[in-house]
Every structure is written in structure tokens, then in C-alpha cells.
Amino acid sequence: MTEKRIYLDFNASTPLAPEVVEAMRPLLTEHFGNPSTHHWAGAPAKAAVERARAQVAALLGCDPDEIVFTSSGSESNNHALKGVFLANRDRGDHIVTSAVEHPAILRPLRFLETLGAKVTVLPVDGHGRVDPEDVRKALTPRTILVSIMHANNEVGTVQPIAEIAAIARAAGVLMHTDAAQSVGKIPTHVNELGVDLLSVAGHKLYAPKGVGALFIRRGTRIEPFVHGAGHEQGRRAGTENVLLDAGLGAACEVAGRWIGMPPVRELRDRFETRLKELFGEKLTVNGAGAERLPNTANLNFVGQVGAEVLARLPGVAASTGSACHAGSVELSPVLAAMGVPAQEGMGAVRFSLGRTTTWEELEDVLSMLGAASSPTRAAASAGAPVSSRREHWEKVYGEKSEHELTWHQANPSTSLQLIANAGAGPATRIVDIGGGASRLVDALLVRGFQHVAVLDIAEGALDKAQRRLGSRASAVAWVAGDVTSWEPDAPFDVWHDRAVFHFMTCAEEREAYRTAMRKALRVGGQAIIGTFAAGGPDRCSGLPVVRYEAETLAAELGLGFQLLESLREDHVTPTGKVQRFQFCRFVRT
């Protein structure tokens, strides 16, 4: 069986947004000219770079000529620190930073110390926050720059940058922030933050690796980073990386629509709540007492080692907050600076969620962790009797929000095709089993179907559907209950089940399902049943499922049902997992 892949390391890097790929495509295939030339070949390249510059500027709330394209977040930080130091030596040599900065800040500062810079590294509190008063106290007449990150890459703690910048500005000191992790996740308007310099890293916001940007407020004294011809207003020589600049521009435009990431925050919070229920005091959340990035969950599995926790999550991409060296475990410098006790921090794991993360993926992680940590829980969830199934689905649908609809719940195109193939029309009496969370009922009403019933075990799902449909809901018969105990009173022409039968993991349940189906369906009526196919996942929404081929499903239904056709649907999830699904259409003989 191929291993399920779940990507929860979006703070390490992100995939390309589709809009980014589209923006880059013509530059790969057509527009090869040098943007500095003044003929037909250079013009589209130049236009692409300037459009991208304007897109980055729009996200940051500055003018395009205040943006310099770079090769990375690291280069942007290097440019800011070294450029300000070299251009302001007549004013001073003192730089203030924090203990939780990325190495792309701390290492260049260490280098600048060899050139005579004096660096003050401020402590943070238990949540990873710098106290603005500490910044004020650290300033001296020789301070030329304060560089404090906007959001921390490991824990997600957001620093009070506006407060710190106001203190720096009042003292005539330049303010830089490394916003590699915050751009695209939370607001990063340079004027609201009050900063003079701000670093962007493309691959953290769905742009390619190898591109970044530096905001340099007009009038800031800063040495160029690469000397040469006059590219990037003389600040970074080298023919522009047109392709990647265009990708970053498009990524910034898309990111503007994601600021705050409310659906991602909701998933992260729910994930943390569930973990706390599972582990109690054996789980602590780093940075929980401060404002945090909406996508980041940095968790201590108390008394465990982070790498070992991850080893029990095969297929899950996430990071640890501790490193093992020759058998001993060392806390990350960030957790150490926060004063996290070794007993807790050595079990740190960072799960960083992205735009495409689904609750289903997090539930898979939860069930792996639950199974790994408590054998009794694992045993309890292996089979799923009706009462626990009801509870389970009430919870899933009660908490699932609109954006978490799976592709096939939102687009029941295969179902509609098979319903059409069954010769169904407005007068057909059709029942949708487990259809509470699906949009099939909406599609049937739009097509004029007048006799639709929806049965679902989760009353919450039915309530939601009724609220969504408003006055149209009265045209539907809503049945709250489990199919295995349903006593249908009217014979139907079509039985539709997109994903209920494969949850029937024991023989008695399957027999009860068949009994209900035989009672509900008139002879000559048709049954359309969708199940995971061989090669599909063996769990869905945290519950075990049985997978079928058309023949095995036909054999399972037994005499009285004749297979007419089967259609395959490969669901490619946003993280690239292929879930094999199939629909079979039977006639009741």
C-alpha cells in the first residue's frame, strides 16, 4: 500500500500557487529578452518585472520603486543589515536584535561584528515576545538599526513591531523587520508597521524558491548589495530574474486575498483543541499566550522526543523543535530563548498548515497520534458501531465549514451523470443516503426533481443543508437516521449513496444496509453506490473503510442486484494524494 502523504510544513516552504505558474509560463516559453533593452524583445520582460514590482508593493502598501528584488529572504536580510551598517558608519555602529531571529539575521550580524559592529541581542518572554521597553533601554546614541522579526518561523509568535518601530523612529534609528514568515499570512503594511526596511521570502508565500524582495523606504541610507550596472535602481546589479520576479508578483497578488487566513486559523485551533483532549497535560502549546501566526502549531509532546513523535507519523511532513546530537537532545535556540523546560521542549513538533490543508488530513494525524499514544483508543476506533458513527459524523459535520467540502461533495458531477444514465428525471423518486453534507440535493432541485429524500445519520448535517436551501428545503423529505435501521415506507426509483456503504465494516451492518436498500427500491429501480476503490485510502475522516472493485461490490450486494456500469473517479487532493473512488450503477432485479 502506498503511504499517505500529508504536508504540514508550510513554514518551511510552500507549493506554487496555480496563478504563480500561469504568470511565469509565458516567460519560460516566449519572453526571453533582456528587460534593459529597448526593443520588442525586451519590452515584455521589462513589463513583467515592473508589474511584479507593483504587485509586491501593493501587498506591502508602499511604492513600487521602494521594492528591490532579491534571491531570497536571506539575501534581503543580508542586504538590509550590511547595507545599513556600511552606509551609516559615520552615524554609529550599534545594532539591536532579538534572540529568536532566524540565522539569516544572526549570522550576518556575527559577520558585521568582525567589521566593528556592536550587536545587542534582546531576550524574549515565555511566549517568544520582545518587550518594546527592552528595545528602548537598549538604544544608545550610536544605535543605527533595530532589526526584529515580524513573526517567528518556529513558534509563529508575532512581535509588537509597530510599537518597537515607533520607539526606534523617535530615536532617529532605522527599523528593519524580517517578515519572511508573515507576508501573505497576516497584514504587513509597511506604514502600519512603521518600518524602514522589510524582508520578503518568496517560497513562504506560494512563489518559487530563489526569489525574495526587500522594501527600502525612500530616503533610507543603504549601500547597494551587488555593485555593477544600474539594475534595481543601482541597489542590486545583475540582469533581473524576470521569471521568478513575475512569480513573486503573482504570489503577492493572490496572498492579498488570504490575509488573516481565517479558515486555516480555525483548523489550527481545532487541531490543538483535539490534541489537548487526547494528551491532557502531556501536551503544551508554545507561544499560546501571545499573538501567533494563524497557521502554526508548535507543540510539546511532554516527556517524548520530537523526532520520535514524527517517526510515528509516517507520510507526515512536519518539523521538530529539537535536534539530536550524538544521543543527546538539544532544544532549538528559539525554544531555549523562550525558557521552555527541556523536558517539554525536547518533544516539540511544529505543524505548519497551509491554504490546502484539510480537516481530514489533521484527523488522520490525530488518529495516528491517538493510536500511537493509547492502544485503548486505537482499539476503540478500529470498528465503528452505529452509536459511535453517529457521534463521529455529528462532530465532523458540526465542525466542518463550507471550505472543507471535499471536491466530490461540492461537485457531484459523476453522480449526476449516473442519475442521468439511469434515465431519471423530475418525476423520479430518489433517495440520497448520507447526503447531508453533499451538494447533490441542491443540484437535483435545480434540475427540477420533485421527489427527493435525504437520509443522514448526522442531524447537524441535515440542519445545515436545510438552512442553506432556505425555502427550497420544504421540497425535500429529510430523514435523520442510520441506514442500517431505516424502515423506508415508500418505494424509490433511485437509491444514491456516495460514501456510506464503504463505512460498513462488519458483516451485520452490510446485511442491514442491503435489507434497507431492498425495502426502499422498487424492482427495476436503480442503485448508484460510490465507494473507495482498491488503491484508495483505508481510513476516511478518521474512520476505517472497506475498498471495493466493481466486481467485489456486486458480489457484496448479492442476488437481486445486477451491475450495469461503473465509473472511476480519481480524487487528486490539493497535496497531490490520489484517492481512488468509484461509482457502480445496479438495477434491482
Ligand SMILES: Cc1ncc(COP(=O)(O)O)c(C=O)c1O
Ligand atoms: C524568519 C525567516 N527569515 C528568513 C528566512 C530565509 O528565507 P530564504 O529561505 O528565502 O533564504 C526564513 C526561512 O526559513 C525564515 O523563516
